[in-house]
Amino acid sequence: MKRIVVDIGNTALKWDYIYEVPHPRAFVHSSETTLNPDVIRSWEEEDVTEILGTYVCRPELKDQIESFMEGRGGKCTWLRTEAEFKGPFYLLNSYEYPERLGADRWYGAVGAIALNPQKSIVLVQFGTATTVDMIRYEGGKNYVFEGGMILPGLNLMYTALERKIPAIAVPRGAARDFPKNTSDAINTGIVDAQLGPVYFAIQRLKKTAMSNDIEVILTGGAASILEKSALGRLPCFTLCHNIVLTGIKLRAEQATCNNLKSM
Ligand SMILES: Nc1ncnc2c1ncn2[C@@H]1O[C@H](COP(=O)(O)OP(=O)(O)OP(=O)(O)O)[C@@H](O)[C@H]1O
Numbered sequence: 001m002k003r004i005v006v007d008i009g010n011t012a013l014k015w016d017y018i019y020e021v022p023h024p025r026a027f028v029h030s031s032e033t034t035l036n037p038d039v040i041r042s043w044e045e046e047d048v049t050e051i052l053g054t055y056v057c058r059p060e061l062k063d064q065i066e067s068f069m070e071g072r073g074g075k076c077t078w079l080r081t082e083a084e085f086k087g088p089f090y091l092l093n094s095y096e097y098p099e100r101l102g103a104d105r106w107y108g109a110v111g112a113i114a115l116n117p118q119k120s121i122v123l124v125q126f127g128t129a130t131t132v133d134m135i136r137y138e139g140g141k142n143y144v145f146e147g148g149m150i151l152p153g154l155n156l157m158y159t160a161l162e163r164k165i166p167a168i169a170v171p172r173g174a175a176r177d178f179p180k181n182t183s184d185a186i187n188t189g190i191v192d193a194q195l196g197p198v199y200f201a202i203q204r205l206k207k208t209a210m211s212n213d214i215e216v217i218l219t220g221g222a223a224s225i226l227e228k229s230a231l232g233r234l235p236c237f238t239l240c241h242n243i244v245l246t247g248i249k250l251r252a253e254q255a256t257c258n259n260l261k262s263m
């Protein structure tokens with residue numbers, strides 16, 4: 001009987017145990033509306049009885065998980081974005097409509113703070129969409145989620161160009177300072193478009209943060225692909241996987257401390 005945390009994005013599902021030694025796993029969905037059957041198989045093998053998760057995918061995917069859990073007499077709890085997080089630190093959600101902020105962005109921010117205490121943070125999630133979020137450290141245990149940018153992810157940018165302008169559907173090139181062929185020009189354009197907002201976010205956060213020491217965290221399925229290009233284009237950054245799962249675990253701990261009343 002196991003309790004697990006789950007983060008369902010538009011491309012992949014990631015899961016891990018809540019209380020046991022971390023062993024995160026990722027499964028790319030079979031289609032936009034069908035889960036990878038290996039996920040269900042792995043949960044049967046592990047005897048999963050309770051799921052605590054977030055989803056930003058189509059509801060069909062989380063419905064399949066609910067049916068599976070109902071069939072086993074298990075339980076699913078889906079976390080929504082909240083107006084504030086009260087745990088080992090305090091995070092205020094300053095989104096205009098806090099509940100409209102993607103749960104992956106919110107619990108990603110919670111996870112990022114837990115792993116990088118007492119710092120302002122630019123959290124970049126390179127997923128199906130890329131999000132670049134700014135978290136301001138206010139001193140003591142206080143942080144503010146200051147919002148951020150949403151743009152098409154790496155793959156979406158390539159496929160949009162390929163589909164709409166077939167004349168430039170060429171093999172993938174490299175990111176260069178002075179691209180001199182179509183493949184390199186596209187690749188450089190897309191890599192710069194992915195990393196440019198990170199640069200802007202750092203500058204914006206520096207203007208209001210207590211210190212110029214900003215932690216830049218890159219995560220998500222395409223982070224490893226962009227890491228090499230980021231080395232020459234961004235100041236210091238850290239690559240950190242499964243940050244949303246870290247945030248969900250912390251939310252679970254917080255609920256346990258409050259006798260599960262707040263979940
Ligand atoms: N083996 C792979 N399979 C699928 N996507 C990959 C793979 N390797 C890298 N990627 C890239 O990672 C992206 C998916 O990232 P991730 O797994 O974080 O997605 P996600 O959490 O479903 O996204 P989102 O949260 O934005 O919906 C893809 O769009 C692609 O650019």
Ligand SMILES: CC(C)(CO)[C@@H](O)C(=O)NCCC(=O)O
Binds near residue numbers: 100101102103105131
């Ligand atoms: C932006 C995505 C798709 C990134 O996964 C997700 O966080 C989402 O659906 N967000 C809702 C809109 C918002 O965050 O403003």
